[in-house]
Amino acid sequence: MDLNQILQSVDLFEGLTAHELDRVASICVEKRFKPGELITREGATETELYVINEGFVEILLGERFGASARVVVSLGPGQIIGEMALVDQGPRSASVRATSDPTVVETIQRADFESLCQQETRIGYVIMRNLAADLSFKMRHRNLRER
């Protein structure tokens, strides 16, 4: 499957044209992780957005404040990681650990993303709308867990 097909299967990019997907693909860099490897650490100041292309990851909370980390959710193909820092530029809110072999992610640097959004404002609008919907979906998931 080529990168455009992968991006098409991710709802963060829903509504983009083929040309717009090409532009997004041009700023993606693939990274591979082994099971147990940390993709990002809670509290870190980093600027990438990750899109899970293949495999699964665990989202862990608690490490930053000295507590033992606990898994709060697992994410699989098509899901995104690092979106909060992309929006608010704060530190990582959770650690993310790869759990499958391989775990393959597409990374997008914030600076590249912002530059693309400034050049093509429709791409920026569509992705930011979808990003808000993704955050909402994750909140709904958490709320349903608390029922």
Next chain:
Amino acid sequence: MAIFKVSYVIVGNANPGMILNQDHMPQKGDRVQLGTEYFEIIEVMELVPPRGEFHYIHVTCRPSGKKRKIR
């Protein structure tokens, strides 16, 4: 092709649940594997209206025996 973004929540077990995209609509009574454990789907609901090819689904599961593998 439709893509189903599914939020799996487990009851009666410490499993934290999972969110993933899959190519089929989950059905009540299906058995799925999440991580190393197997679960039976006891509830399926559309969480929000579909957008384009994407359907947003919530599934509640309980521990079960082996059958279909998700992960």
